Amino acid sequence: MALSLIQGYLINNTYKLEKAAFISETRQSISRIDDLSPNLDTINDFWQNRFLNVIADYKIGSISKQQILPKFDSITNIINNLYIKTYQKDLRERNIDDNLKFQKIIKTIILLDSTQNDTIFKQKNNQPFHLIGDKFSMDEGHKVSNSLWLTDHSSDRVINGEMKEISFDLQFETEDRMNIDGWKRIVLGRMALLLLISILIFLLVFGLLYYSIKSFITQKKIADIKTDFVNNITHELKTPLSTLTLATKMLKSNEVISTTESSKAIVNTVERQNVRLQKLIDQVLNNSLGYQEISLQKETVNAHTYLNMIVDDFQLSLNDKAIKIDRNINTKQQIHIDKFYFTTAILNILENAVKYGKDQLKINISANLDKDFILSISDNGLGIPKKELHFLFDKFYRVGNKEIHNVKGLGLGLYYTKQIVKAHQGKIFVKSEINLGTTFTIKIPWQKW
Structure with missing residues (x-):
């Protein structure tokens, strides 16, 4: 467990380092595009000049402070698609992933004055103003760089019929941000x-x-x-x-x-x-012998005669007349078995039915011949819990309370039965439900001799 925790800690740290390295590489590759691209310079000059005109209108009182950003937003919306296409073109020329998105956001706009500065906009609660480029949230993006634009601007305006020069000092702070679709997949790919x-x-x-x-x-x-x-x-x-x-x-x-x-x-x-x-x-x-150690002396016997003989002998050994045995032996074909061992296997099952039976015990014995010789022995006894069925054929295993010896036995009977069936190249199955009884089914290969 400690090793797993350490491994998880190392994976998490490696993921963070790979993420930081990937973001750093991408940031370096795009950090100078905005400054070195002539096409982007032209677009930037356009919105900067328009913005300065909007500030001049505010300075002379043509518009209110609340109207500045909406007017500026309408200007950048006109050129935004062109800006994005131009930026993506420059990315392709520099072999940078097309999935990269880029934006500029405004953090502060301040009119500087010797007596009192006029703050037109200041970012609050991580809510900047989108200037230009792709639109995505702060949580989705990563910072590339900050820019601080300080300018003293002057322009001529007609005020009350007279041409006057309007001048002002402006502080304009922006932040470049990027976002890469599928960056998690790329980072995980590096960690594959x-x-x-x-x-x-x-x-x-x-x-x-x-x-x-x-x-x-x-x-x-x-x-x-x-x-x-x-x-x-x-x-x-x-x-x-x-x-x-x-x-x-x-x-x-x-x-x-x-x-x-x-x-x-x-x-x-x-x-x-x-x-x-x-x-x-x-x-x-x-009864502790494995099926490999059992040496069979097979002989051919009539299934109907053989099984009836076993049942007859078993009934003679019973003192309790309340035990009823039904027979449904539907085959008279010849089977090839070791009579001694196979009889032992059948008697073990029958004796178990009596040991763990009810007061009015009923046993049903049926035999059929299809591709295999199939023998089924069922009873209406106490049944076996499902959790114990898996261990039923284990050596020395006994179902029930091991401290109570009212049912004698060493836990070898069913183990030995399975070994005898396996020695005959067959299989044995068991189905059981509590208080409804148990059914043992033996299948051994059959062929016509």
């Missing part, structure tokens, strides 16, 4: 390389920031999953170990040893718990 490098640096910085945050979140998630797995496996192992501990103590008892039947029962308990421990260990080892 710097801006490109800065943008790349910004992208790099934000990319690294995004990667760091993402890595931190990923590491935290992995740490949480590991902690959850340790808690779950500890819980799963505690039950058989507690039973084994109790059985061992009972075997040490003289009363138990003297009873053959009791000894046999305890030994059988120890054997069962040993088998359970072995199965837990095998589950962790086998």
Whole structure:
């Protein structure tokens, strides 16, 4: 973040410097045009002479002070278009951008007198009087130079039938200003390389920031999953170990040893718990395999017969008669699969539906054959939050409150299911809504054998 702020500060400073350099270069290139151009000199002489005549009229009382600027404005309006065209012509002859606009503004007009000066006009509140040239606001333009014209003028005028000489001293202050259309684009063009490098640096910085945050979140998630797995496996192992501990103590008892039947029962308990421990260990080892490590022994089976057999066996294992399974198996084509692994994948999904099901659970199994073999298993269970769907097939990931162990498991079933499907070069998808249920869809490539 600090690097980005520094980079922004440097870009802003560079922009200001480039702007100042550009304005300075343009100012130097046009600063002497008004003085060195013969055509502009002629036009300037015209309005200057007319203006002096207007001041002379004011001096003898022919016009009021309020009429001076309007009369002067009417004079410059007549020659303004010619002035602009002449100025643009001189710009082209000097290879200066045609988009440049130029103007003269009046800052002060003062009649000088030994006793008391007469201020005819003085700029107030940044509101000058436009003299000649293009019209644009003070905010849009940039100062080129100031000019102070001091003159003592005299002319003959007829006053009350007599010819009299009128003389006066005049202070006339002007400012030359310029404006270039698209000057921001020109300045930014000069900074193009710097801006490109800065943008790349910004992208790099934000990319690294995004990667760091993402890595931190990923590491935290992995740490949480590991902690959850340790808690779950500890819980799963505690039950058989507690039973084994109790059985061992009972075997040490003289009363138990003297009873053959009791000894046999305890030994059988120890054997069962040993088998359970072995199965837990095998589950962790086998279900942690990646799809590259799964060695398939494929065979051709009738899809209709095979799927019905799995559903029949699964129904026999259910003690809850409230669970209803609907079948919609619309294909009798042959499919090429590893029966052992593919059966494991299907049973994992079915067992999850039962684990996280409602009191009146309904499971629907459908199968179709198009370009792919498509198997869909849906339920009306509790559903899965959308934010958790992305992690559903991650190793050791379990949906819901990890502190509650009323639903047993190690978070490996769906991970293993996905690996089996991938080993068959297929894909697995899941859709779910809270309290509406979940649908798993398996697609594996099919061809006629």
